[in-house]
Amino acid sequence: MASDVGVLTRRAPWTLARRLVGAVAATGPRRDRIVFVALALIALTFLLLVVGAPARVPTVTLAPLILLSxxxxxxxxxVGLYVVIGIGIxxxxxxxxGTAMAKTLMVSAMVALMAMMVIVASSRVRVGSTGFHGENLFVELRDRIARSARLPALPxxxxxESAVRSANGEGFSGDFMVADRTHDGRHLEVALVDVSGKxxxxxxxxxxxxxxxxxxxxSLPPCAxxxxxxxxxVxxxxxxxxxxAVHVDIDLDTGEFSIGNAGHPAPVRYSFGTGNWEILEGGRGPVLGIMEGVAFARTHGTLAMGDALMIYSDGIxxxxxxxxxEGTDRMLGAASExxxxxxDSVADAVVSSARSGEADDRAVFVIVRA
Structure with missing residues (x-):
C-alpha cells in the first residue's frame, strides 16, 4: 500500500503541470483567466523588483511582458493588466x-508599446486567434492554395509547367490555378483564375x-x-x-483540346511546324460573378507533336x-526563345519577362506535346 502512495506522490507534480499546460493551451474564458492571473502575478513580481532594486532592475524590463501579454x-x-503595469510604472x-527627459522618453515608449499591443489584440478579435496561431492559419491557407496548383504526373x-508570382512578393496572390487528371486519367483539366484585387x-x-x-x-462535363x-x-x-478564368481540357491520348474563356486574356498555341505562336481568340465570354445564367462557348483544336498550349493572367x-x-509581343518573344x-523553362521565362514586374500578380501554365 505504501508503494502505491509513493507512486501517486511522485506523479502528482507532473500531473498538475500537465493540467496547467493544458489549461493554458486550451481556449475559452477559463484559459483567459488563468493566463491573465499568471501574467498579472509576473507583472507584480517585476514591479516589486523594480521598487526594491531600481538600479539593478530598470522599468524597461517590463517590455517583454507587455509584448507577451x-x-x-x-x-x-x-487593458486590465496594462492598467496595473501603468500604475506600477x-x-x-x-x-x-536618470534625467527627467530620459524618464519621460522611457514612459512614452512603454505607453506607446502598450497602445500598439492593444491594437494588435483588437485585430485578433476578428480572427479569433491567440499568440502566433493567426500567422500559422494564414500560412496554412497559403500552402493549401499552392497544393491545389500542383500539376499531376503526365503520361x-x-x-x-506552371508559375505563379504574387504582387510585390506577398504570400498571397489574386491569381491561382487548379489542375487534375480526369476521365479516368485520360484528360488533363486546368483552370487559371484571376480574382479581383491583388x-x-x-x-x-x-x-x-x-x-x-x-x-x-x-465532377461535371468540361463544357459546363x-x-x-x-x-x-454569383x-x-x-x-x-x-x-x-480560363479552363482547358486536354485529351492526353489524342491531343484534342477545348478552351472556355471568361473575360480572361486569350490563350496562345505554339505550332512546331511554323515555330510561331497563334492567339486563340474564340470562345470568350463575360467575367465570372456578374451575371447569372450566362453560357460560355468553347474553342476546340488539336496539339500535334511538338505543339504547345499556354494560358496566362493579365499581369503577364x-x-x-x-x-x-506590346505586352503580348514581349510575352510571345520570351516564350519562343x-x-x-x-x-529553358517557358513558364519562368514568361513570368520574368512580364512588363508589370513585381507590381502585379502573374501566373502562367504551359503544356507541350513532345
Missing amino acids: GLYLTRRHL ATTIPRQA AGWTA GREAGTRSLLLSGALGALLG FLDEANRYL RQSWDEGFAT IESRGHDLS AMVRRG
Missing part, C-alpha cells in the same frame, strides 16, 4: 536614475474559389465548368467579387503606360 491575452484582460519612475510524351486582399477569395473550382474539375463556376460566384454576392501582358499588344532552347 499582447499576444496571448484578450483585449479586456489586456508611475509609482516606480521617481525611484529610477510519356507530355510535359507541363496580394493579400485577394487571398481569401482565392482560397475559397480554389477549393470550390478544384472540386468541380472532373465555367457555367457552374459563374453560378457559384451566389457569394461579394462586393467587387468578380473573377476572370498588362502594365501602365503600355499597350496590350525558351521553346527554341528547349532546356
